[in-house]
Amino acid sequence: MKIDPASPADLSAQIAKAIRDAIISGELIVDERLPSEAELSEQFGVSRSTVREALKRLAAQSLIRTQRGAFGGAFVNRLSYADAYGQQITTSTLLLSMNEVRFETACEARFALERACAPLSAERRSADHLATMRAEIFRQSQPGLTDEAFCASDVAFHRALVDGAGNPVLSYQLAGAVEAMQPLMNMITFSARSREQIVGLHTRIADAIHVRDGAAVCTGLCELERYTVGLARSIMEERARRGT
Amino acid sequence: MKIDPASPADLSAQIAKAIRDAIISGELIVDERLPSEAELSEQFGVSRSTVREALKRLAAQSLIRTQRGAFGGAFVNRLSYADAYGQQITTSTLLLSMNEVRFETACEARFALERACAPLSAERRSADHLATMRAEIFRQSQPGLTDEAFCASDVAFHRALVDGAGNPVLSYQLAGAVEAMQPLMNMITFSARSREQIVGLHTRIADAIHVRDGAAVCTGLCELERYTVGLARSIMEERARRGT
DNA sequence: TCAATTTTCATTGTCAGACATTTAAAAGTC
DNA sequence: GACTTTTAAATGTCTGACAATGAAAATTGA
Structure with a gap:
């Protein structure tokens, strides 16, 4: 999962696409936990808010669900x-x-x-x-x-x-x-x-x-x-x- | 377009739903410009980041498109x-x-x-x-x-x-x-x-x-x-x- | 007068840091 | 052993800041 650092706009859309592709390709499987927002922001080299916007895009498509609290996070959702x-x-x-x-x-x-x-x-x-x-x-x-x-x-x-x-x-x-x-x-x-x-x-x-x-x-x-x-x-x- | 201020979680989902319903009901018509993020955050009584997360949800469903710059903003998108x-x-x-x-x-x-x-x-x-x-x-x-x-x-x-x-x-x-x-x-x-x-x-x-x-x-x-x-x-x- | 250029400024995009809230695990207590 | 408290990690929200954009307005030049 990589993004293009050269285009500094629409980062959240790029990140959403990267994660979406990973889900579609099977790289991320159902019920698997994604890295935390903090970890993702480090991995992609962006701020946490940008990561959050990306995750909200995926949530809108029911591709992930989020759970609060310790051991919570974003999980790949089984599309029912x-x-x-x-x-x-x-x-x-x-x-x-x-x-x-x-x-x-x-x-x-x-x-x-x-x-x-x-x-x-x-x-x-x-x-x-x-x-x-x-x-x-x-x-x-x-x-x-x-x-x-x-x-x-x-x-x-x-x-x-x-x-x-x-x-x-x-x-x-x-x-x-x-x-x-x-x-x-x-x-x-x-x-x-x-x-x-x-x-x-x-x-x-x-x-x-x-x-x-x-x-x-x-x-x-x-x-x-x-x-x-x-x-x-x-x-x-x-x-x-x-x-x- | 109103949200429930009593439930302090999932505000961005509520806001997205409010705007989505307004689009579906025809209250907001195609190519109409939504209020700016700052205005929306005032209207709903939330921060700008929360409004942005809501807008990203809608963008993921192709319900809106955004344009930067003066006289830009979020516009209701004609679903092609x-x-x-x-x-x-x-x-x-x-x-x-x-x-x-x-x-x-x-x-x-x-x-x-x-x-x-x-x-x-x-x-x-x-x-x-x-x-x-x-x-x-x-x-x-x-x-x-x-x-x-x-x-x-x-x-x-x-x-x-x-x-x-x-x-x-x-x-x-x-x-x-x-x-x-x-x-x-x-x-x-x-x-x-x-x-x-x-x-x-x-x-x-x-x-x-x-x-x-x-x-x-x-x-x-x-x-x-x-x-x-x-x-x-x-x-x-x-x-x-x-x-x- | 009018076309080309520059400036302005509202708006989105991104970032950093903070605090509140939730929740399950771990630690403590009886 | 069962119950309670503490802890810590994670999301949710807020604030404030700056960068980038781009159309309108102002300026300039012929």
């Missing part, structure tokens, strides 16, 4: 699925909100990925996954639900579908796509009529999952995508008309 | 697709390397997601995408290629396939899945015979893309998955035998 989920959701959400992604584009990506899980989920889902889907459908059919709660339940329904595939890597990859859509979905006002339609499509999907018919799940997801995109478009047009 | 790619690849790579994910699991996720792109890519791919795929196939058939170079070309081939769908959100989501597999793939030694097989399957996929036959692309990807998993398994068994 939960941590990775969180980061991916944050990144995906910001990516969508900052880059004027069209609703159709995001929607297409989300449903395409979800359809990839459908056959696996139909085959492997447990009774638990199916029960969760049914429960969320029931919640979605309750009157008096806010749009936000409806969307949250929608996410939970699709999460159950994805998790049914029993592949944590797939669940992780999908988490971003599904959850990041929620802010966009929250902008849609769901009428009683449209909720009824969506609940109907969810029921069809759950039924297909029930009988382990992957192709039917895909078909259901396709229709749901078409309906969602159409709904969003009509609402946008409505708003544009009222705006002018 | 490139930045998001990079973060996703790092996260996915570490997730796979630190969590003893079975090769089959990662492979299944990767090919399932890729098959999701296949119909879209068959339909929309440009001549450019197809040309890239053909070029990578040609490179893969060259003798004397290192295993690393072969894998890199493999990634490029699949990237072209994914990008052919013309959906940047999809490309972003897939980047992690495809690239994060590379270190695992690099552990496989490709014999001349297996390379020939893979090139053959790639050619079939490219041919299907050529005639815009999405279903055939899916079939080709399925076979490629089966072959890859089988190859990895036999190599692992071989190593285990030699190891004992």
Whole structure:
């Protein structure tokens, strides 16, 4: 782990990169303790504050965790699925909100990925996954639900579908796509009529999952995508008309 | 943006969270300048070093960028697709390397997601995408290629396939899945015979893309998955035998 | 008048030193 | 042997200082 002493700026970024590379390459292994801040500042020939800034960068990526007290210090963190989920959701959400992604584009990506899980989920889902889907459908059919709660339940329904595939890597990859859509979905006002339609499509999907018919799940997801995109478009047009 | 003054530890994490939430909620918009470090330290009632640690956390997530000099400062960064790619690849790579994910699991996720792109890519791919795929196939058939170079070309081939769908959100989501597999793939030694097989399957996929036959692309990807998993398994068994 | 140059100064980057706080191990006590 | 106290190492925070940067403002020169 070395840094370039010739460029006196961005030292903390260089140090963070050096340590990050050491972790990625396996030079530093999980739960291994890094040298103390004082030792690192000596090794790199910089002040303790600079080292601290570097460590905070790594902490922001969940690459290390710190513990205070004697025998404490910075430890290489095992990146858990939960941590990775969180980061991916944050990144995906910001990516969508900052880059004027069209609703159709995001929607297409989300449903395409979800359809990839459908056959696996139909085959492997447990009774638990199916029960969760049914429960969320029931919640979605309750009157008096806010749009936000409806969307949250929608996410939970699709999460159950994805998790049914029993592949944590797939669940992780999908988490971003599904959850990041929620802010966009929250902008849609769901009428009683449209909720009824969506609940109907969810029921069809759950039924297909029930009988382990992957192709039917895909078909259901396709229709749901078409309906969602159409709904969003009509609402946008409505708003544009009222705006002018 | 407020922090809890009652908990005197992890102040920089709290401040980072406050600013991050302000960015996510839209309270701070892209390219907006944050108050200077001195002003922030006054606002939050902490020292400048604490503020700086918070800002470094945000910089590590590409949420802000800083500029030195008068009229410089920290600015809300537009999260570009490139930045998001990079973060996703790092996260996915570490997730796979630190969590003893079975090769089959990662492979299944990767090919399932890729098959999701296949119909879209068959339909929309440009001549450019197809040309890239053909070029990578040609490179893969060259003798004397290192295993690393072969894998890199493999990634490029699949990237072209994914990008052919013309959906940047999809490309972003897939980047992690495809690239994060590379270190695992690099552990496989490709014999001349297996390379020939893979090139053959790639050619079939490219041919299907050529005639815009999405279903055939899916079939080709399925076979490629089966072959890859089988190859990895036999190599692992071989190593285990030699190891004992 | 206008372009080129110099100066100014707000801001980030880095450093050094100090003290507070935490925490597990070590030492002491009953 | 179990409990309490002490110790020391480590992170967390604060203060104050100086260096480096870079755009705006002021100055200069034709």
